Amino acid sequence: MAPRFLLTIATLLFTACTTKTIPQKPLKGAQPIASFDAKTLKRMSDKIGITGVKPFGYDAYKISYSTKNIDNKEIEASGVISLPTYNGTTEERRELLSKLKSKGLSIVIVCHSTIFSNKKAPSLKAKISNYPTVISSTYSGGGGFIAAIPDYIGFGDSKDILHPYLIKEPSVNAVVDMLKATIKFAKQNSIKLSGDIYISGYSQGGYVTLASLKALEERGYNVRVAMPMAGSYLLDYTGKSLLHQKSYLSPSYIVDLLYSYATYYNIELDKLMNPKYTKNLKELLSGIYDKKYIDSQLTTKLHGNNGLISPWLEQHYKSSKLQQKLIENSAIDDISNFRAKIEFARCKADKTVPLVITQKALNILKSNGVKAKITFVEEKLEINKRLNHSECYLPAFIHSLNVFANDRDRRLGVE
Numbered sequence: 563m564a565p566r567f568l569l570t571i572a573t574l575l576f577t578a579c580t581t582k583t584i585p586q587k588p589l590k591g592a593q594p595i596a597s598f599d600a601k602t603l604k605r606m607s608d609k610i611g612i613t614g615v616k617p618f619g620y621d622a623y624k625i626s627y628s629t630k631n632i633d634n635k636e637i638e639a640s641g642v643i644s645l646p647t648y649n650g651t652t653e654e655r656r657e658l659l660s661k662l663k664s665k666g667l668s669i670v671i672v673c674h675s676t677i678f679s680n681k682k683a684p685s686l687k688a689k690i691s692n693y694p695t696v697i698s699s700t701y702s703g704g705g706g707f708i709a710a711i712p713d714y715i716g717f718g719d720s721k722d723i724l725h726p727y728l729i730k731e732p733s734v735n736a737v738v739d740m741l742k743a744t745i746k747f748a749k750q751n752s753i754k755l756s757g758d759i760y761i762s763g764y765s766q767g768g769y770v771t772l773a774s775l776k777a778l779e780e781r782g783y784n785v786r787v788a789m790p791m792a793g794s795y796l797l798d799y800t801g802k803s804l805l806h807q808k809s810y811l812s813p814s815y816i817v818d819l820l821y822s823y824a825t826y827y828n829i830e831l832d833k834l835m836n837p838k839y840t841k842n843l844k845e846l847l848s849g850i851y852d853k854k855y856i857d858s859q860l861t862t863k864l865h866g867n868n869g870l871i872s873p874w875l876e877q878h879y880k881s882s883k884l885q886q887k888l889i890e891n892s893a894i895d896d897i898s899n900f901r902a903k904i905e906f907a908r909c910k911a912d913k914t915v916p917l918v919i920t921q922k923a924l925n926i927l928k929s930n931g932v933k934a935k936i937t938f939v940e941e942k943l944e945i946n947k948r949l950n951h952s953e954c955y956l957p958a959f960i961h962s963l964n965v966f967a968n969d970r971d972r973r974l975g976v977e
Contacts, residue, residue, distance in 0.1 A: 582692050585621040590750040591743075592623035592643060595688045599650030603694060603703045612960075618659055619649030620694075620702035624685040626719050627743035629735045632726055632826055640718035641740045642684040642711040643747060644698035658976065662706050665974045666756035667748075668786075670707045670966060671741055671778075672697045673763025673770040674714070675955065676727075676815060678856055680849035683717035700959045705967045707760070708748070712740040714770075721849055727822040728766065728797060730773050730891040737761075737774040738781065756974060759785045762962045764955055765915065768793020772893035772923070775900055785902040787969055789962040790893075792908045792915050792951060795923040797888035803916060804864065805871070805879060812914060813860040813870055814853050820884075821847055827887050833874045834884060894926060904934040907961055909954035937961065 585594040603617040622644045629639045646667070648656050662668075674684055674697070681690060688695055694703065701709040715732050716725025726732040741759070748755050759778065763771035768790040775788050794800040810816060817835065821843050824831040831840050839860055846856050863869045865876065879885055904927060906920045920936055927934040939957045940949055942964075949957065971977045 585623070587621075589623060589747070591747045592625045595622040595624050595642065595685070596691075596694075597621045597647070597649065598694045598699075598703065599647075600652070600655065600703070601650040603699055606694065606699075615704065616652060616655050617699070617703040618651055618655055618706055619647040620644050620698050621647055622688050622695075622698055623747075624689065625740075625743050625747060627739055629715065629739040630732070631715055631723060631735075632729060632732045637715065637723060638719045639715055639736055639739065640683075640685045640713045640720070641736075641743075642688050642698065642709070642713075643744055644702040644709040644711070645753070646702045646706040646708075659706055661976045662974070663754060665976065666754040667706070667708050668756045668758040668760065668966075668970050668974075669741070669744060670701045670705075670709050671737060671759065671761040671771075671774075672701065672709050672711045673737060673761070673767030673774070674711065675763070675765035675767050676818065676853075677717065678814065678818070678847065678849070679852045680717050680721045682852070683713040683721075684711040685713050685718045696956055696959060700963050701966075704960075705963045707966070707970075708744065708753075708755075710740050710744040712736045717849065724822065724825055724847075725818075725849075726826055727818045728769060728794070728891060729822060729826060730893070733770045734774045734777045737770060738777050741778070741783065756970075757784055758970060758973065759783050760787050760789075760966045760970075761785060762789040762791060762959070762966075763793070764791045764958055765793060765951070767791070768915075769795055769893050772904075775902060775904075776898065779901055786973070787903045787905065787966060788900070789905050789907055789965065791906070791958045791962065792912055792920075792954060793893070794915055794919060795893040796919055797892045798885060799919055799922060801879065801885065801888050803919075805876060807864055809862045810864055810870075811862055812853070812857060813862055814856040815914075816864075816870060817843060817856070817860060818847060823884060823887055827883060829883050829887075833872055833878075833882075835872055835875075836868070836870055837872075838868070839870060894923060896926060897930065898926060898932075899930045900927070900932050904932060905965060906934070906936045907939055907958050908936070909939050909949035909951070909958070911948035912951045912954060914951035
Protein backbone atom coordinates (compact mmCIF):
# COMPACT_ATOMS: atom_id res chain seq x y z
CA MET A 563 0.00 0.00 0.00
CA ALA A 564 1.31 3.41 -0.94
CA PRO A 565 2.26 5.69 1.97
CA ARG A 566 -0.04 8.66 2.59
CA PHE A 567 1.40 12.16 2.44
CA LEU A 568 0.20 14.33 5.33
CA LEU A 569 2.41 17.41 4.89
CA THR A 570 2.90 19.68 1.92
CA ILE A 571 5.26 18.23 -0.66
CA ALA A 572 7.63 21.16 -0.21
CA THR A 573 8.58 19.75 3.20
CA LEU A 574 9.42 16.27 1.93
CA LEU A 575 13.17 16.42 2.34
CA PHE A 576 15.44 14.28 4.45
CA THR A 577 16.81 17.16 6.47
CA ALA A 578 16.09 16.18 10.03
CA CYS A 579 19.32 16.02 11.97
CA THR A 580 20.46 12.70 13.32
CA THR A 581 23.72 11.02 14.15
CA LYS A 582 25.19 8.57 11.70
CA THR A 583 27.33 5.62 12.66
CA ILE A 584 29.72 3.54 10.56
CA PRO A 585 28.91 -0.06 9.55
CA GLN A 586 30.43 -2.33 12.17
CA LYS A 587 31.09 -5.19 9.78
CA PRO A 588 33.91 -4.34 7.33
CA LEU A 589 33.28 -5.68 3.83
CA LYS A 590 35.79 -6.45 1.10
CA GLY A 591 36.21 -4.10 -1.83
CA ALA A 592 34.48 -1.02 -0.40
CA GLN A 593 34.84 1.76 2.15
CA PRO A 594 32.19 2.00 4.89
CA ILE A 595 30.35 5.33 4.87
CA ALA A 596 27.30 5.27 7.11
CA SER A 597 24.87 3.06 8.97
CA PHE A 598 21.30 3.92 10.00
CA ASP A 599 18.91 1.75 11.94
CA ALA A 600 15.26 1.17 11.12
CA LYS A 601 14.06 3.19 14.11
CA THR A 602 15.90 6.27 12.84
CA LEU A 603 14.39 5.91 9.38
CA LYS A 604 10.94 5.43 10.90
CA ARG A 605 11.24 8.61 12.99
CA MET A 606 12.34 10.59 9.95
CA SER A 607 9.52 9.24 7.78
CA ASP A 608 6.99 10.16 10.46
CA LYS A 609 8.50 13.64 10.80
CA ILE A 610 8.12 14.46 7.10
CA GLY A 611 4.58 13.10 7.01
CA ILE A 612 5.01 9.68 5.41
CA THR A 613 3.08 7.27 7.59
CA GLY A 614 2.73 3.51 7.52
CA VAL A 615 6.43 2.92 6.78
CA LYS A 616 8.10 -0.15 8.32
CA PRO A 617 11.70 0.20 7.21
CA PHE A 618 14.81 -1.93 7.43
CA GLY A 619 18.08 -0.42 8.51
CA TYR A 620 20.76 0.15 5.91
CA ASP A 621 24.54 0.36 5.59
CA ALA A 622 26.22 2.45 2.90
CA TYR A 623 29.62 1.84 1.30
CA LYS A 624 31.70 3.73 -1.22
CA ILE A 625 33.00 1.67 -4.10
CA SER A 626 35.62 2.59 -6.71
CA TYR A 627 35.71 0.95 -10.12
CA SER A 628 37.07 1.35 -13.65
CA THR A 629 35.01 2.73 -16.51
CA LYS A 630 35.61 4.55 -19.79
CA ASN A 631 34.99 8.14 -20.78
CA ILE A 632 34.00 9.30 -24.26
CA ASP A 633 37.61 8.97 -25.49
CA ASN A 634 37.53 5.25 -24.56
CA LYS A 635 40.27 5.75 -21.97
CA GLU A 636 39.88 3.94 -18.65
CA ILE A 637 39.38 6.10 -15.60
CA GLU A 638 38.54 5.45 -11.97
CA ALA A 639 34.95 6.20 -11.05
CA SER A 640 33.00 5.80 -7.84
CA GLY A 641 29.56 5.32 -6.36
CA VAL A 642 27.57 4.11 -3.38
CA ILE A 643 26.29 0.65 -2.56
CA SER A 644 23.69 0.45 0.19
CA LEU A 645 22.56 -2.79 1.83
CA PRO A 646 19.45 -3.49 3.92
CA THR A 647 20.15 -4.60 7.50
CA TYR A 648 18.24 -6.06 10.45
CA ASN A 649 19.40 -3.13 12.59
CA GLY A 650 16.40 -1.84 14.59
CA THR A 651 13.78 -3.70 12.55
CA THR A 652 10.49 -5.08 13.78
CA GLU A 653 10.14 -8.84 14.00
CA GLU A 654 7.88 -8.79 10.94
CA ARG A 655 10.44 -6.95 8.83
CA ARG A 656 13.27 -9.10 10.15
CA GLU A 657 11.39 -12.16 8.92
CA LEU A 658 10.83 -10.59 5.48
CA LEU A 659 14.49 -9.61 5.10
CA SER A 660 15.50 -13.16 6.03
CA LYS A 661 13.26 -14.47 3.25
CA LEU A 662 14.71 -12.00 0.76
CA LYS A 663 18.26 -12.93 1.70
CA SER A 664 17.52 -16.63 1.38
CA LYS A 665 16.10 -16.06 -2.13
CA GLY A 666 18.86 -13.60 -3.02
CA LEU A 667 18.73 -9.81 -2.85
CA SER A 668 17.72 -7.87 -5.95
CA ILE A 669 19.64 -4.82 -7.16
CA VAL A 670 18.22 -1.42 -8.02
CA ILE A 671 20.53 0.76 -10.11
CA VAL A 672 19.71 4.36 -9.24
CA CYS A 673 20.74 7.18 -11.60
CA HIS A 674 20.81 10.51 -9.79
CA SER A 675 19.51 13.84 -11.07
CA THR A 676 21.62 16.77 -12.27
CA ILE A 677 24.17 18.02 -9.76
CA PHE A 678 26.88 20.66 -10.04
CA SER A 679 28.77 20.61 -6.74
CA ASN A 680 31.02 17.62 -6.16
CA LYS A 681 29.78 17.61 -2.56
CA LYS A 682 26.42 16.43 -3.93
CA ALA A 683 27.94 13.32 -5.55
CA PRO A 684 26.30 10.29 -3.88
CA SER A 685 29.54 8.97 -2.36
CA LEU A 686 30.50 12.40 -0.99
CA LYS A 687 27.01 13.37 0.11
CA ALA A 688 26.57 10.14 2.06
CA LYS A 689 29.96 10.64 3.71
CA ILE A 690 29.50 14.32 4.62
CA SER A 691 25.87 14.16 5.69
CA ASN A 692 24.66 13.21 9.15
CA TYR A 693 21.28 12.08 7.88
CA PRO A 694 20.05 9.29 5.61
CA THR A 695 19.91 9.96 1.88
CA VAL A 696 16.64 9.74 -0.03
CA ILE A 697 17.82 7.05 -2.45
CA SER A 698 19.33 4.60 0.06
CA SER A 699 16.51 5.19 2.53
CA THR A 700 13.94 4.47 -0.16
CA TYR A 701 15.36 1.37 -1.83
CA SER A 702 17.48 -0.29 0.88
CA GLY A 703 15.77 1.01 4.00
CA GLY A 704 12.27 1.00 2.57
CA GLY A 705 12.40 -1.94 0.19
CA GLY A 706 15.18 -4.33 1.15
CA PHE A 707 17.05 -3.88 -2.14
CA ILE A 708 20.74 -3.44 -2.77
CA ALA A 709 20.99 0.09 -4.21
CA ALA A 710 23.83 0.75 -6.66
CA ILE A 711 24.27 4.50 -7.16
CA PRO A 712 27.01 5.73 -9.53
CA ASP A 713 28.49 9.19 -8.95
CA TYR A 714 28.85 9.57 -12.76
CA ILE A 715 32.04 10.58 -14.53
CA GLY A 716 33.09 14.05 -13.38
CA PHE A 717 32.19 13.52 -9.73
CA GLY A 718 33.60 11.56 -6.83
CA ASP A 719 36.83 9.77 -7.78
CA SER A 720 36.71 11.30 -11.28
CA LYS A 721 36.03 14.88 -10.14
CA ASP A 722 38.96 16.30 -12.14
CA ILE A 723 37.29 15.28 -15.42
CA LEU A 724 34.60 17.43 -17.03
CA HIS A 725 31.23 15.79 -16.47
CA PRO A 726 29.92 14.57 -19.88
CA TYR A 727 26.43 15.91 -19.25
CA LEU A 728 23.73 14.12 -21.27
CA ILE A 729 26.33 12.36 -23.40
CA LYS A 730 25.17 8.80 -23.85
CA GLU A 731 28.23 6.55 -24.03
CA PRO A 732 30.11 7.65 -20.89
CA SER A 733 26.83 7.89 -18.96
CA VAL A 734 25.98 4.30 -19.89
CA ASN A 735 29.53 3.11 -19.15
CA ALA A 736 29.33 4.51 -15.63
CA VAL A 737 26.07 2.62 -15.01
CA VAL A 738 27.06 -0.73 -16.53
CA ASP A 739 30.45 -0.77 -14.83
CA MET A 740 28.88 0.25 -11.51
CA LEU A 741 26.60 -2.77 -11.77
CA LYS A 742 29.56 -5.04 -12.55
CA ALA A 743 31.40 -3.66 -9.52
CA THR A 744 28.32 -4.17 -7.32
CA ILE A 745 27.95 -7.81 -8.35
CA LYS A 746 31.67 -8.37 -7.76
CA PHE A 747 31.34 -6.75 -4.33
CA ALA A 748 28.42 -9.05 -3.48
CA LYS A 749 30.39 -12.14 -4.50
CA GLN A 750 33.43 -11.04 -2.51
CA ASN A 751 31.28 -10.75 0.59
CA SER A 752 29.10 -13.84 0.08
CA ILE A 753 25.94 -11.80 -0.46
CA LYS A 754 23.45 -13.92 -2.35
CA LEU A 755 21.81 -12.22 -5.34
CA SER A 756 18.51 -13.03 -7.04
CA GLY A 757 19.83 -12.09 -10.48
CA ASP A 758 17.00 -9.60 -10.96
CA ILE A 759 17.87 -6.00 -11.79
CA TYR A 760 15.72 -2.87 -11.58
CA ILE A 761 16.75 0.59 -12.71
CA SER A 762 15.37 4.06 -12.03
CA GLY A 763 16.47 7.66 -12.15
CA TYR A 764 15.08 11.18 -11.99
CA SER A 765 15.63 14.09 -14.42
CA GLN A 766 19.16 13.56 -15.80
CA GLY A 767 18.89 10.18 -14.11
CA GLY A 768 15.71 9.46 -16.06
CA TYR A 769 17.65 10.03 -19.28
CA VAL A 770 20.54 7.86 -18.05
CA THR A 771 18.11 5.12 -17.00
CA LEU A 772 16.58 4.78 -20.46
CA ALA A 773 19.91 5.28 -22.25
CA SER A 774 21.49 2.46 -20.21
CA LEU A 775 18.76 -0.12 -20.64
CA LYS A 776 19.85 -1.49 -24.03
CA ALA A 777 23.46 -1.90 -22.91
CA LEU A 778 22.33 -3.76 -19.78
CA GLU A 779 20.11 -6.11 -21.77
CA GLU A 780 22.78 -6.71 -24.42
CA ARG A 781 25.18 -7.76 -21.67
CA GLY A 782 22.72 -10.37 -20.41
CA TYR A 783 21.40 -8.68 -17.28
CA ASN A 784 17.83 -9.55 -16.34
CA VAL A 785 16.28 -6.10 -16.04
CA ARG A 786 12.75 -6.64 -14.79
CA VAL A 787 11.41 -3.08 -14.76
CA ALA A 788 12.94 0.24 -15.79
CA MET A 789 11.43 3.46 -14.47
CA PRO A 790 12.77 6.61 -16.16
CA MET A 791 11.39 9.62 -14.32
CA ALA A 792 11.06 13.15 -15.77
CA GLY A 793 13.96 12.85 -18.21
CA SER A 794 14.85 14.54 -21.51
CA TYR A 795 14.94 11.29 -23.47
CA LEU A 796 14.86 12.87 -26.96
CA LEU A 797 17.58 15.50 -26.89
CA ASP A 798 16.98 16.95 -30.35
CA TYR A 799 13.37 17.61 -29.44
CA THR A 800 14.54 19.16 -26.16
CA GLY A 801 16.85 21.47 -28.11
CA LYS A 802 14.11 22.52 -30.51
CA SER A 803 11.70 23.22 -27.67
CA LEU A 804 14.24 25.49 -25.94
CA LEU A 805 14.66 27.48 -29.14
CA HIS A 806 10.93 28.20 -29.07
CA GLN A 807 10.75 29.18 -25.39
CA LYS A 808 11.23 32.78 -24.28
CA SER A 809 12.69 31.87 -20.90
CA TYR A 810 13.84 28.93 -18.78
CA LEU A 811 13.89 28.90 -14.99
CA SER A 812 17.03 26.73 -14.65
CA PRO A 813 19.63 28.14 -17.07
CA SER A 814 22.32 26.08 -15.32
CA TYR A 815 20.94 22.97 -17.06
CA ILE A 816 21.30 24.61 -20.47
CA VAL A 817 24.87 25.83 -19.96
CA ASP A 818 25.87 22.44 -18.51
CA LEU A 819 24.69 20.80 -21.72
CA LEU A 820 26.17 23.37 -24.11
CA TYR A 821 29.55 23.56 -22.35
CA SER A 822 29.82 19.76 -22.21
CA TYR A 823 28.98 19.33 -25.90
CA ALA A 824 31.23 22.22 -26.96
CA THR A 825 34.16 20.72 -25.05
CA TYR A 826 33.76 17.04 -25.91
CA TYR A 827 32.75 17.57 -29.56
CA ASN A 828 35.02 20.52 -30.33
CA ILE A 829 32.23 22.99 -31.08
CA GLU A 830 32.90 26.71 -30.76
CA LEU A 831 31.12 27.72 -27.56
CA ASP A 832 30.36 31.26 -28.75
CA LYS A 833 28.28 29.75 -31.56
CA LEU A 834 26.07 28.10 -28.97
CA MET A 835 25.89 30.70 -26.21
CA ASN A 836 25.88 34.44 -25.86
CA PRO A 837 29.57 35.35 -25.20
CA LYS A 838 28.41 37.46 -22.25
CA TYR A 839 27.92 34.24 -20.32
CA THR A 840 30.79 32.05 -21.52
CA LYS A 841 33.81 33.69 -19.88
CA ASN A 842 33.45 32.12 -16.44
CA LEU A 843 31.76 28.85 -17.42
CA LYS A 844 34.78 26.65 -16.75
CA GLU A 845 34.91 28.00 -13.20
CA LEU A 846 31.15 27.84 -12.68
CA LEU A 847 31.05 24.18 -13.77
CA SER A 848 34.21 23.16 -11.91
CA GLY A 849 32.33 21.24 -9.20
CA ILE A 850 32.73 23.98 -6.59
CA TYR A 851 29.39 25.77 -6.96
CA ASP A 852 25.83 24.61 -6.51
CA LYS A 853 22.90 25.09 -8.87
CA LYS A 854 21.49 28.11 -7.06
CA TYR A 855 24.73 30.08 -7.39
CA ILE A 856 25.25 29.11 -11.04
CA ASP A 857 21.70 30.17 -11.91
CA SER A 858 22.32 33.52 -10.21
CA GLN A 859 25.24 34.19 -12.58
CA LEU A 860 23.16 33.56 -15.70
CA THR A 861 19.88 34.77 -17.16
CA THR A 862 16.55 33.03 -17.53
CA LYS A 863 16.00 34.92 -20.79
CA LEU A 864 16.88 32.72 -23.77
CA HIS A 865 16.88 35.08 -26.78
CA GLY A 866 17.88 38.60 -27.79
CA ASN A 867 20.97 40.67 -27.01
CA ASN A 868 20.98 39.63 -23.37
CA GLY A 869 19.63 36.11 -23.89
CA LEU A 870 21.52 32.93 -23.12
CA ILE A 871 21.38 31.33 -26.57
CA SER A 872 23.49 32.78 -29.40
CA PRO A 873 21.79 34.24 -32.49
CA TRP A 874 23.97 31.95 -34.62
CA LEU A 875 22.47 28.82 -33.03
CA GLU A 876 18.94 30.18 -33.42
CA GLN A 877 19.54 30.55 -37.15
CA HIS A 878 21.64 27.45 -37.85
CA TYR A 879 20.46 24.84 -35.35
CA LYS A 880 18.98 22.50 -37.99
CA SER A 881 22.31 22.23 -39.80
CA SER A 882 24.57 22.42 -36.76
CA LYS A 883 26.94 19.88 -35.27
CA LEU A 884 25.10 20.38 -31.98
CA GLN A 885 21.86 19.04 -33.44
CA GLN A 886 23.70 16.08 -34.98
CA LYS A 887 25.25 15.18 -31.62
CA LEU A 888 21.98 15.64 -29.72
CA ILE A 889 20.30 13.20 -32.09
CA GLU A 890 23.15 10.70 -31.63
CA ASN A 891 22.98 11.00 -27.84
CA SER A 892 19.22 10.67 -27.40
CA ALA A 893 18.30 7.88 -25.00
CA ILE A 894 16.35 6.01 -27.70
CA ASP A 895 15.90 6.10 -31.47
CA ASP A 896 13.14 5.07 -33.85
CA ILE A 897 14.01 1.36 -33.70
CA SER A 898 14.65 0.99 -29.97
CA ASN A 899 13.31 -2.21 -28.49
CA PHE A 900 13.56 -3.62 -24.97
CA ARG A 901 12.58 -6.76 -23.08
CA ALA A 902 12.06 -5.00 -19.76
CA LYS A 903 8.81 -3.34 -18.80
CA ILE A 904 9.18 0.43 -18.92
CA GLU A 905 7.15 2.84 -16.83
CA PHE A 906 7.67 6.56 -17.33
CA ALA A 907 6.85 8.35 -14.06
CA ARG A 908 6.35 12.09 -13.87
CA CYS A 909 4.19 14.81 -12.34
CA LYS A 910 1.52 17.01 -13.85
CA ALA A 911 2.97 20.48 -13.21
CA ASP A 912 6.50 19.70 -14.43
CA LYS A 913 7.47 22.44 -16.91
CA THR A 914 11.21 21.80 -16.67
CA VAL A 915 10.81 18.65 -18.79
CA PRO A 916 7.67 18.98 -20.94
CA LEU A 917 5.21 16.08 -20.99
CA VAL A 918 5.33 15.93 -24.79
CA ILE A 919 8.90 14.55 -24.63
CA THR A 920 7.74 11.63 -22.52
CA GLN A 921 4.74 11.10 -24.79
CA LYS A 922 6.92 11.01 -27.90
CA ALA A 923 9.31 8.53 -26.26
CA LEU A 924 6.37 6.34 -25.23
CA ASN A 925 4.96 6.35 -28.76
CA ILE A 926 8.30 5.25 -30.22
CA LEU A 927 8.60 2.36 -27.79
CA LYS A 928 5.00 1.19 -28.16
CA SER A 929 5.32 1.26 -31.95
CA ASN A 930 8.22 -1.18 -31.53
CA GLY A 931 6.23 -3.54 -29.32
CA VAL A 932 7.75 -2.50 -25.98
CA LYS A 933 5.58 -2.81 -22.86
CA ALA A 934 5.59 0.81 -21.74
CA LYS A 935 3.28 3.33 -20.10
CA ILE A 936 3.19 6.76 -18.44
CA THR A 937 2.19 7.09 -14.78
CA PHE A 938 1.36 10.34 -13.01
CA VAL A 939 2.80 10.12 -9.52
CA GLU A 940 0.15 12.32 -7.88
CA GLU A 941 -2.57 9.86 -8.86
CA LYS A 942 -0.70 6.77 -7.67
CA LEU A 943 0.21 8.24 -4.28
CA GLU A 944 -3.10 10.06 -3.81
CA ILE A 945 -1.43 13.47 -3.54
CA ASN A 946 -4.02 16.21 -3.81
CA LYS A 947 -1.74 18.66 -5.59
CA ARG A 948 -0.12 19.02 -9.01
CA LEU A 949 3.64 18.76 -8.47
CA ASN A 950 6.40 20.57 -10.33
CA HIS A 951 9.79 19.13 -11.29
CA SER A 952 11.53 19.55 -7.94
CA GLU A 953 8.46 18.64 -5.86
CA CYS A 954 8.05 15.38 -7.77
CA TYR A 955 11.48 14.00 -6.88
CA LEU A 956 10.79 12.14 -3.62
CA PRO A 957 7.25 10.98 -4.46
CA ALA A 958 8.52 9.60 -7.79
CA PHE A 959 11.15 7.51 -6.03
CA ILE A 960 8.57 6.22 -3.55
CA HIS A 961 6.29 5.20 -6.40
CA SER A 962 9.14 3.39 -8.13
CA LEU A 963 9.88 1.49 -4.92
CA ASN A 964 6.26 0.33 -4.73
CA VAL A 965 6.41 -0.95 -8.32
CA PHE A 966 9.77 -2.66 -7.94
CA ALA A 967 8.94 -4.27 -4.59
CA ASN A 968 5.60 -5.59 -5.82
CA ASP A 969 7.25 -7.13 -8.90
CA ARG A 970 10.08 -8.65 -6.86
CA ASP A 971 7.82 -10.04 -4.15
CA ARG A 972 5.57 -11.75 -6.68
CA ARG A 973 8.51 -13.16 -8.59
CA LEU A 974 10.31 -14.48 -5.53
CA GLY A 975 7.17 -15.61 -3.71
CA VAL A 976 7.67 -13.50 -0.59
CA GLU A 977 4.40 -11.54 -0.69
